[in-house]
Amino acid sequence: MSNVIKVDPEILGGAPCFAGTRVPVVSLFDWLQRGHSISYFLEQFPSVRREQVVELLEEAKAQTIPHTTAS
Template sequence: MSIVESPISSDPSVMGGAVVFHGTRVPVQTLLDYLDDGFSIETFIEFFPSVRREDAEQFLRLVGRRDS
C-alpha cells in the first residue's frame, strides 16, 4: 500500500482558507470554472504554471470529473 499526498490543501492563512492546489495560492474552484467554461486542462496549466498537471488530474479524479 502506498500513501498518496493530497493535491489540495486548505489553510486559514492562505487565500482565506479556500481549498487550493497544494503549495500554491490557486483555488481548485478556478480549475473547475475553466473546465465549465469550455477551456482545456492544458489552457489552465498555461495560465497557472505553479499548478502541477499531475495535481490537477488527481484532483479531477477525486471529484469524479474528466478533463476537457
C-alpha cells in the same frame, strides 16, 4: 487528497487551493466550465502541476460516479 489540496486559513481565507500554490481549486472547475482545456488552465497557472489536476479530477469522479462490477 492532502497532497493535492491544501486548506490554510492564512491563504485566500482558507479556500481550498492546489497544494504548494495560491490557486483555488474552484478556479479549475470555473475554467473547465467556460470551455477551456486543462492544458490552457495549466498555462495560465504554471504553479499547478498536471498530476495535481488529474488526481483531483480522478478523486471527484470516484466520489460522484458509483463503481459497477461486471457479472
